[in-house]
Every structure is written in C-alpha cells, then in structure tokens.
Amino acid sequence: MMNSFGHVFRVTTWGESHGPALGATVDGVPPGVKLDAVMLQHWLDRRKPGQNKFTTQRREADEVRILSGVYEGETTGTPVQLMIENTDQRSKDYGDIAEKFRPGHADITYWLKYGIRDPRGGGRSSARETAARVAAGGVAREVLKALAPEVEIRGYMTRMGIHEIDRARFDWDEIERNPFWTPDQKAAESWAGYLDALRKAGSSVGAVIEVVVRGAPAGLGAPVYAKLDTDLAAAMMSINAVKGVEIGEGMQAAMLTGEENADEIAMGPDGPVFSSNHAGGILGGISTGQDIVVRFAVKPTSSILTPRKTITRAGEPAEIVTKGRHDPCVGIRAVPVGEAMAACVVLDHLLLHRAQVGEGPRGRIG
Ligand SMILES: Cc1cc2nc3c(=O)[nH]c(=O)nc-3n(C[C@H](O)[C@H](O)[C@H](O)COP(=O)(O)O)c2cc1C
Numbered sequence: 001m002m003n004s005f006g007h008v009f010r011v012t013t014w015g016e017s018h019g020p021a022l023g024a025t026v027d028g029v030p031p032g033v034k035l036d037a038v039m040l041q042h043w044l045d046r047r048k049p050g051q052n053k054f055t056t057q058r059r060e061a062d063e064v065r066i067l068s069g070v071y072e073g074e075t076t077g078t079p080v081q082l083m084i085e086n087t088d089q090r091s092k093d094y095g096d097i098a099e100k101f102r103p104g105h106a107d108i109t110y111w112l113k114y115g116i117r118d119p120r121g122g123g124r125s126s127a128r129e130t131a132a133r134v135a136a137g138g139v140a141r142e143v144l145k146a147l148a149p150e151v152e153i154r155g156y157m158t159r160m161g162i163h164e165i166d167r168a169r170f171d172w173d174e175i176e177r178n179p180f181w182t183p184d185q186k187a188a189e190s191w192a193g194y195l196d197a198l199r200k201a202g203s204s205v206g207a208v209i210e211v212v213v214r215g216a217p218a219g220l221g222a223p224v225y226a227k228l229d230t231d232l233a234a235a236m237m238s239i240n241a242v243k244g245v246e247i248g249e250g251m252q253a254a255m256l257t258g259e260e261n262a263d264e265i266a267m268g269p270d271g272p273v274f275s276s277n278h279a280g281g282i283l284g285g286i287s288t289g290q291d292i293v294v295r296f297a298v299k300p301t302s303s304i305l306t307p308r309k310t311i312t313r314a315g316e317p318a319e320i321v322t323k324g325r326h327d328p329c330v331g332i333r334a335v336p337v338g339e340a341m342a343a344c345v346v347l348d349h350l351l352l353h354r355a356q357v358g359e360g361p362r363g364r365i366g
Pocket of ligand 1: 106126127239240241242301302303326330333334
C-alpha cells in the first residue's frame with residue numbers, strides 16, 4: 001500500500017535499506033524514447049554517498065539496471081523496471097537500534113504502526129529509497145527531453161543552518177562546481193568550514209533546497225484535485241527529512257500586500273509576460289509558463305554522536321548514540337532527489353495535459 005505516486009507517469013518504489021536490492025517500477029512511459037542505464041547512472045551518481053567528506057562514507061555503487069520496458073535502447077511502452085543492488089550494508093553499525101528508538105528517526109512510529117521491523121536500519125523509511133526515485137526521475141528526464149526539450153530542471157541549496165546565500169551572487173554555473181550544489185561561491189567557501197566543524201563534532205545541520213523548472217509550457221495542472229502545486233508539494237514533502245515546502249513566495253507571501261504580490265501581466269511579442277513571479281509559476285493549480293519554483297526545508301540529520309535520551313522497546317529509559325556513517329547535512333544529497341521528484345511531477349502533468357487537452361495550451365491570447 002501507498003508505495004506509488006503520479007497519475008499517468010506512475011512510479012512505484014520497492015525495497016529497503018538492508019535488503020539485497022531496491023528499485024522502481026515506472027509505468028506510463030511513452031514508447032520510442034531513447035533510454036539506457038548509462039543515462040540513468042548520471043543522475044544516480046549525483047546522489048551517491050561518499051562523493052566528498054560532507055556526505056556519508058557508506059560506499060554504495062548505486063549501479064542501476066534496467067530489467068524491462070526497453071528494447072534496443074528504446075522504451076517499449078511497458079513498465080520500466082529499475083533495480084539497484086545494496087552492496088554496503090554494514091549491519092553492525094546499527095546494532096544498538098534493534099532495542100532502542102532513535103530520536104528523529106521513524107523507528108518508533110514504524111514499530112507502533114506495524115509491530116515488526118528489520119532492526120538493521122531504517123528499512124522502508126531509510127533514505128536509501130531515494131536512490132529509486134532518482135532513477136525514476138532519470139527516466140522522466142529522458143521522456144521530457146523527447147517531448148518537451150525546452151524543459152530544464154535545476155536544484156540548488158539556498159541555506160545551510162543559519163547561513164543563507166546572497167542572491168546578488170547567484171551564478172547558475174557555480175552549482176556544479178562546489179560540493180553543496182549552491183549557486184553562491186562565497187557561501188560554498190564559508191559553508192565548507194562551518195560543516196566541517198559540525199561533522200568533526202559528530203553534529204548535523206538542516207538546509208533549504210530550491211528546485212526551478214524552466215521552459216515548462218503554460219497549462220500544466222488542474223484547478224482542483226490535481227493542482228500542479230499540490231502534486232509538487234506532496235512530492236517534495238514525501239522526501240525523507242523534509243519538514244516544509246513552499247511554492248514561489250511561499251510563507252513570505254503572508255507578509256506582502258496585494259499590490260506587492262501582484263504579478264502584473266503585459267502582452268509581449270510572443271504572448272503574455274509577467275512583471276514578477278511571486279506565484280512561483282503556478283496560478284489556480286495551472287502553470288503560467290514562467291519558472292516553476294518550489295522550495296523545501298530539510299531537518300538536521302538525526303543521527304548524531306551526542307547521546308540523546310530515548311526508551312527501549314520494553315519502555316525502559318535509555319540513551320542512544322547513533323554511530324555509523326551519516327551525512328552531517330542530508331540537504332546536500334536531497335538536491336538531486338528534489339530534482340528527480342520535480343521531473344516526475346512535471347512529466348506526469350505534461351502527459352495528463354496531452355491526454356485531456358492535446359499538444360500545447362488551447363487558449364489563445366492576441
Ligand atoms: C538523501 C538523504 C540521506 C539521508 N541520510 C541520513 C543519514 O545518514 N542519517 C540520518 O539520521 N538521516 C538521514 N536522512 C534522513 C532520514 O532518512 C529521515 O530523517 C528519517 O527517515 C525520518 O523521516 P522524517 O525525517 O521524514 O520524519 C537522509 C535523508 C535524505 C533525503
């Protein structure tokens with residue numbers, strides 16, 4: 001139950017952190033799209049642990065295999081089955097958590113709900129599952145490339161703990177150049193020292209990630225139950241450790257007046273143009289053709305080296321230190337995951353739009 005998302009482009013993920021493998025079954029993929037494992041690996045390598053000292057040293061190859069739905073390098077229109085083997089499951093790192101509930105983790109809720117759990121790790125709640133989403137997102141990107149090549153999806157970090165980027169220094173090219181996927185080079189430099197000190201102290205910190213979808217046509221979404229913003233928010237909120245999601249101005253919109261918040265409309269040479277984008281590219285659940293902007297907050301990694309109070313399964317008071325290999329800021333590896341979720345949602349809505357309305361927006365202006 002509840003392992004799938006998407007309406008037409010439907011992704012079901014399966015597997016746990018300490019099983020032999022995990023993966024995704026991707027249904028609704030149009031036929032004739034070029035697809036191979038190398039294309040997907042590119043995206044998985046960005047999420048992969050152990051890329052630098054700021055991410056967990058768990059050494060997963062995260063090698064993806066395509067088991068079905070592709071013939072001679074093209075999708076066949078049948079379900080695409082993706083599988084990633086778990087190769088570095090060191091269960092001994094997790095010995096203590098069999099009996100004690102780790103604060104900030106899903107151990108206690110998982111146990112209360114199911115009354116059974118694999119004590120070696122987070123099981124289905126482990127962020128290992130996000131590897132499957134990234135693989136599915138890679139499929140979505142290839143389909144988008146074929147159907148809507150102008151669509152571009154970029155994620156980046158705008159805040160680490162108390163430190164925020166300076167938007168005046170925003171540089172798209174910088175995102176790929178630093179380990180934090182941040183567009184502000186100066187921020188990247190100061191975050192390195194800040195995070196290193198936290199890492200050495202066995203502590204952790206939260207982050208804010210922004211994902212921008214450029215080049216999406218106007219008309220994606222629906223006015224009520226399949227609002228584009230509803231689906232994007234749900235997709236981002238479903239990522240491990242995400243505690244807040246905003247579209248466009250988000251929470252800050254509450255502080256604006258109607259005059260300030262109005263994205264005024266004028267007629268440009270190729271159609272309507274907006275003076276600003278407080279709406280984050282979505283009005284009434286439907287894309288405007290502007291950049292679609294979604295932002296999410298990731299909480300600090302719960303696994304830290306300072307002992308925290310908890311209880312055992314028997315209800316006895318206890319202390320726990322979560323040893324093992326953990327990211328000091330899970331927000332870093334959440335960037336490619338957010339991008340993948342955005343790709344899946346945007347493609348899903350593109351396919352929905354084509355099914356109901358056809359190619360492109362139907363209404364004409366001018
Ligand atoms: C890419 C990624 C990697 C993560 N790695 C860790 C980790 O190493 N240690 C940890 O305590 N939490 C990690 N998390 C967060 C936990 O998976 C998450 O906090 C936990 O499952 C409880 O779910 P919740 O925070 O959404 O309530 C990670 C999250 C993401 C997105």
